[in-house]
Amino acid sequence: MSATLDRADFAGLVRDELGIDIDETELDRPFDALEGWDSVHLLTLLSLLEKETGAPLSLPDFLDAQSLASIYELVTR
Amino acid sequence: MVDLHPDRTVRVLSAGTALPGPPVDTEALAERFGMDRLWRQWVDTFIGTRTRHLAVDLATGEPRESLADLATTAAGAALVRAGVSAQDIDVVVLGSATPDTLMPATVNVVADRLRIDGIPTFQLQSGCSGAVQTFDVATALLATGRHRTALVIGGDVIAKHYDVHADLRSLPPELLVNYVLFGDGAGAAVLTAEPGHDDAPIVRTVLTRLAGLDREPGQVLRWYGTADRDRADTPANEDYKAIEELVPELAAEVTDELLDDLGWERDEITYLLPPQLSVTMTEKIVKRLDLPLAEEITVVGETGNNGNALLFFQLERLLDTMSAPSRAVAVAIESSKWIRSGLALERDGGN
Structure with missing residues (x-):
């Protein structure tokens, strides 16, 4: 969807906008291992990604994602 | 519960309920608050609540029904279904987290509207366990033999916390969830220790x-x-x-x-x-x-x-x-x- 959002940008978005302290090397950590991660973060992140990429997203497409890396891949493929 | 009179079985004769206004679906909330498709999908997936009823006009923010309004309607319906009159009730217990006023207690406003007077009334400041607490108090009182038929009531009206002009996008999660989880309503039940109601639970x-x-x-x-x-x-x-x-x-x-x-x-x-x-x-x-x-x-x-x-x-x-x-x-x-x-x-x- 977007050629401009690389993994570092994505990690920066998560860090700055969601307040989750993570860098691009840690995106594969499962959500269970992310302190404080919940469905509201997912909603907020997808809303931000819609703005960043300019492409509409559908939340059900992301329900099987197990990590931030999975979300990144779904958004950028 | 201390059962002072083990032979005084307490039975539930009826229940009645009241909801304000038409059901408000998530689509209507999204439209009112300018929320997008992702937000609706989040509500559907992670909250699941399809509709709620609000005692506030979603378009203007004007309060409509009070807790006393809804509780009176619910209690009236419970009395009719039980086949008892207001004069048969000899104790009333109401539970709410959101009384209309701290004084007078909403239970007494409701009693007045139902033409109930001259009996003990109690109001519990309570959350989601409040309905059970009304049962606990009422069954204990009925079991003492001092009372025969109780009206128990529970309800909440969140109108004063429901800002229809709020910017939900800027709300932190702990406030955002309030707008989709909660609704308004009241319910009531008639409990009795009188014999002759063998079919009642x-x-x-x-x-x-x-x-x-x-x-x-x-x-x-x-x-x-x-x-x-x-x-x-x-x-x-x-x-x-x-x-x-x-x-x-x-x-x-x-x-x-x-x-x-x-x-x-x-x-x-x-x-x-x-x-x-x-x-x-x-x-x-x-x-x-x-x-x-x-x-x-x-x-x-x-x-x-x-x-x-x-x-x-x-x-x-x-x-x-x-x-x-x-x-x-x-x-x-x-x-x-x-x-x-x-x-x-x-x-x-x-x-």
């Missing part, structure tokens, strides 16, 4: 247990007066993570305690009235409670979480369908300072 046991030791409140509602009306604290917020974690655990504890007290087996429960936080939370809790043959009675998908009223909506549905013989277990958890509660009903005999 018997209240086998009621338990309410404070479980708040060393636990921070999961939900806070503040009230303000002239001197502190400009305080920066949000009037209402909740720790939804603590609620997600702790409510299923407390619900399991209540269920086990109820069954142990009564000597009932898990597969002997015909109906389960589970906690009604949201559709998705209730689904999780029902799985955990593991009552394999119990028919679930859940209303929150349509009513929204209307707090002290919920159990009465579930009871109303139960009473419409309860077979004989059968056993029902109801569980409610208050997540403010944490109260676990439940009750068990039984219909004797057979058709």
Whole structure:
């Protein structure tokens, strides 16, 4: 969807906008291992990604994602 | 509960309920608050509540019904269904987290409107365990022999916390969830220790247990007066993570305690009235409670979480369908300072 959002940008978005302290090397950590991660973060992140990429997203497409890396891949493929 | 008169069986004669306005679906909320498709999908997926009823005009923010309005309607319906008159009621107990005013107590406004007077009335400041607490107080009073027929009422109206002009996009999660989880409503039931109602379900046991030791409140509602009306604290917020974690655990504890007290087996429960936080939370809790043959009675998908009223909506549905013989277990958890509660009903005999 977007050629401009690389993994570092994505990690920066998560860090700055969601307040989750993570860098691009840690995106594969499962959500269970992310302190404080919940469905509201997912909603907020997808809303931000819609703005960043300019492409509409559908939340059900992301329900099987197990990590931030999975979300990144779904958004950028 | 101390049963001073073991022969004084308490039975549930009826239930009545009242909801304000038309059902408000998530689409309507999204339209009002300018929320997008992702937000609607999040509500559908993670909250599951399809509609709620609000005592406030969604377009203008004008309050419509008060708690007293809804409670009077619900109580009136319960009296009619029970076939008793206001003069037959000799004690009233109302539970609410959101009384119309701190004084007079809403219970007394409702009693006045129903033409009930000259009897004891009690109001409990309560959250989601409030309906069970009204049963606990009323059945204890009926068991003493001092009273014969009780009217118990529960309800909540969140209009003053429902800012229709709020910018939901800027709200933190602990405030955002309030706009989709909650709704308004009231319910009531008539309980009696009078003989001659053998078909009515018997209240086998009621338990309410404070479980708040060393636990921070999961939900806070503040009230303000002239001197502190400009305080920066949000009037209402909740720790939804603590609620997600702790409510299923407390619900399991209540269920086990109820069954142990009564000597009932898990597969002997015909109906389960589970906690009604949201559709998705209730689904999780029902799985955990593991009552394999119990028919679930859940209303929150349509009513929204209307707090002290919920159990009465579930009871109303139960009473419409309860077979004989059968056993029902109801569980409610208050997540403010944490109260676990439940009750068990039984219909004797057979058709």
